[in-house]
Amino acid sequence: MPPDDAERIKLHNEVHARPSARVRLPALLIDVTVLHHGVTREMVCAHLSQLPGYADLSLAALQDNFLRLRSGGYTVKWERHTEFSRYTVLQPLPEHAHLGASEPDLMPHVATPPDWLRQIPGSTVSAVQLVMLHAPLDNAKVLMAQATKWLGGKNVVASLMGSNAFDVSKELGKAAGEGGYQHPLGHSWALTQFRLQSDGFERFLVIAPEGTSQTRAGRIARRLLELEIYRLMALRSLPVAKALGSLLSESEQLLAKITALLQGKSASDQELLDTLVSLAASIEHATAEHIYRFSASQAYYSLVNQRIAELREKAIPGTQTLGEFLQYRMAPAMATVVATSERLASLSERVARASDLLRTRVDIATETQNQELLAKLTRGQAAQLHLQGTVEGLSIAAISYYVISLLLYAGKAMKAGGMPINPEMFAGVMVPVVLWVVWRTTRKIHGKLVAKLGDSP
Structure with missing residues (x-):
């Protein structure tokens, strides 16, 4: 095969990352879910190492975000999720808490060391006591009375779980002599009150008939506990x-x-x-x-x-x-x-x-x-051009005046030198010539400047 992608094995094993527990009935499950913001893995490792037989628990054991520890007849499961961590204690059900009891006290019989649950690092989101036990489902009225008494004698919410979403075939119904469809019986009952008890826990009671497999019981427990955890997380x-x-x-x-x-x-x-x-x-x-x-x-x-x-x-x-x-x-x-x-x-x-x-x-x-602003600039440029033209006219007159003055002095000098010339007549005759020459020279200079500005970037 080609080389494996770097994430192939990790992604492949993700479906096995958090397997359901195998629950042998009758059983008691204590599930505590905490927000772990600010809780480090070192703190979790130190807490889990307080369990008997795990004093040397290493931090590397927590890297997969799932850990199952077995100690003294009970099991502790730890899971770390994005926002919360779960601690689930699975142990046999105490004798006094079987069906027929009236709101039995469960916390004194939890198998973990004293105060171990209270010292879980984090803040509690969900705390559930899930009791799973055997009983026949045939007599619903008697079973409901016993379950209601076990939960404290108040109104309960209950479901028959495992019912198929479809009816059995019409042929089976006719063969049974009922002339219609039948719903197959579910595999277990789930009952609760969705109320916090005085000890801070909710209680769920699951009743399943004899012969219920440990795998099925584990799936039932996982679904009910996750249902409550996700409900509370959704409501946050x-x-x-x-x-x-x-x-x-x-x-x-x-x-x-x-x-x-x-x-x-x-x-x-x-x-x-x-x-x-x-x-x-x-x-x-x-x-x-x-x-x-x-x-x-x-x-x-x-x-x-x-x-x-x-x-x-x-x-x-x-x-x-x-x-x-x-x-x-x-x-x-x-x-x-x-x-x-x-x-x-x-x-x-x-x-x-x-x-x-x-x-x-x-x-x-x-x-x-x-x-x-552009309009003002345009008007200003037009005025500036008009003014520039006026200035150029005055400049031509001034330059011509000075040139003619020089020609007048030149004529006087030539007359003083013996030349037969009238300086004033000479200057007067040169006035049109000087004006034309100065005007022509000014226009050439103006044209060169305009052409240079037009060629510049």
Whole structure:
């Protein structure tokens, strides 16, 4: 084969970078997601090395952004993403927390060292207690009562997961004597309240029948946990969108005022330019500061919708599905985020158009001033040429006067020398000749100067 591209192996192995855990039911998963801004890998390595048996954990083990550590009957998984890091503890479910219990206390039975979860470096975004256990799905009423009691006796959101998106064939329905289509049974139940408990965690309960494979249980856990993480990450831009509302309203009003002044020409260009520059700087600052957050939220929201679709939910009578519950509450929030992002982008474009209008107005005013200046220069040049002609006429007369005076003195000198000549008559006769010669010489010099100026670049 030709030589490998430098990124080939890395890109090829990306599909295996974060494999789903194999979960043996009954199980307890503690998932804590933190923002890791300012958190170095050295800090993460120092924290993970507090787990029993990993005191000599090296920094090189964290370079792939994924690490699974097994210690004392439980597993800790660490993942690093663009904005956040996940710490997932997988352990057997304590005996007192099986189905039939009433809101069991789980944190004292977490297998990690005391305070290890509290010392995770970063700020918490999501904290979930996911309990997965076995139970038959045949009697929905009894199972719902037990699950509601386990979650604290309040209203719950529940989904039958794994339902096919299509009905079985009509032939199968007829063979069953039902004369229609049938929906196959899903593989498990997922229930939650989407509420923070007194210990700061949310609770999810997954009920699956006996025989559920560890691989399927791992996929279920991954989808539910990622659903909650991406939901909260998507909503991080909602407070930003609300905070920008007043700034956008004020900016839109100011822009409307500026465009009105542009139309009415009642304000100076410099005043309008100063106001418009200040407005543009404010909008660009807000765009540069928040555009990534808005884009990231839309990306996270698309992942939420993808995870909901992967659950392949079907409603359990008397409850909302997880997808319906989230969409009903997230859709308005995300619509607000999208509207704010589009409003910010639109305002930036409108400010740019107003700047173009002001620039056009300034260019037109400058062009008018240039035309007036050229007209003044043309009039000045005409006057200068007229004056130059007058000066040239006076110069011819003055030069001729001095030449004739010299000829008069020359005639007097010749008369004194004995020549029969009348100096005054001689000077008078030479006046036309001198005038013609001086005029002719002046015109030649003027022509040479004009030709020289015309040839110059």
